[in-house]
Amino acid sequence: MNLPEERGRAVALVALCLFYLAAGIIHLLSPSVFVSVTPPWVPDASLVVRATGLCEIAGAFGLLIARTRKLAGVMLALYALCVFPANIMHAVHDLSTGTGLGWAYHYPRLFVQPLICWWALWAAGVVGGSRGKDI
Template sequence: MLALIYLAAGVIHIRSPGGFVAITPDWVPSPHAVVFWTGVAEIAGAIGLMIPRLRRAAGIGLALYALCVWPANLNHAINDIAIGGNRLPWAYHGPRLMLQPLIIWWALWVGGVTDWPFRKRR
């Protein structure tokens, strides 16, 4: 499931970068290139999750990726940036920002980096 989500997100980043470029903080250099390469990273991570010997590295990479894009999500929320003329309410931004640690954990869990909180009893 996570691989499909990241695959779809990567394709969207590459095919329709406008909204992602719009929420990229001003301090990020070359936002168009960054959005393109984040799409490539998502696709590579999704593929990596499907290959057992790459799964751990992909999980770590996607967790770091999710951490690195958090500033864009925060920028989107704080500056109320419209995407396609539409502004999103805090009912979207609040949960989205709070779920970012869960997304990071999910990548680590799927990658086999952690088994918390599902540790097997000995």
């Protein structure tokens, strides 16, 4: 791998760590914001929201440790996939009621979810040029 790619991957890794660390802290400090957009079929939404906050924080730290980086990247990609129903519900609720955030927020948010999955996999070295190598 070339030096610019290594630097780009390192920057992406740090940014992803900060993103998930911040998200995890927000999930723990303000769970009601997330409970309100959790699909009704999720049992004990408040507990699930707090658990996801802990998972985000664990994933962020897991990315920083070379030994756990790839596993953390895979788990965070799967996590981003699993929370997609909540993102859809949030968009449907806001757009159908005319309350909350509009298309300017929800349209990019829904379409960037696959990018977040890829970002976790690429930054962790699961996909791309550094497979088998630690950053």
